[in-house]
Amino acid sequence: MALVAIRPGPKDGLCATPSGNSTESATQTFKLGAVLINNAGRLEEAAAAGTAINVVGVSEEAGANNAAAGADIRFTPALPHLSFEASIDDGDAEGTGVIAQADLYAEHGLRRNAATGKWFVNKTDTVNKRVVVTKLVDAVDTLQGKVQFKFLPEGTVYSSP
Secondary structure, eight states: OOOOEEOOOOOOOOOOOOOOEEBOOOOOOTTTTTTTEEETEEEEETTTOOOOEEEEEESSOOOOOSSSSSOEEEEEEOOOOOOEEEEEEEESSSTOOOOOGGGGOOEEEEEETTTTTEEETEEEEESSSOOOEEESSSSTBBOOOOOEEOOOGGGGGGSSO
């Protein structure tokens, strides 16, 4: 399988998936499904390895790549009760990760593929934990299969102090 962009998962009892608008930093070239963080009150893509905390949400569109900051960007907030869906892969040897039963309810990091710009659940990152896998969408042993996950509250701007 090929990597799929992060996208909202099931509505988890809600009537609609929450969506927000904000302004982005200058020269943002991220893709749909990028992990967005706060930088001085503007949204920008997190570092490729996903080590940044304080995730704001996931982009619902590509970055505007404007020379000046201030373009409007739509995003799905990384609220702890919302589900998202993405591929799971091995961040150390991309393209080799398969879904394992042990991935269910495991906490993992996130990573951006350098070639495609798509973010995925990084099953080999157990240090920079940002998400917990809540469902295996594809079968066990599926290469770069899809999983559903929730953001861990302590890695988002929505955590309690």
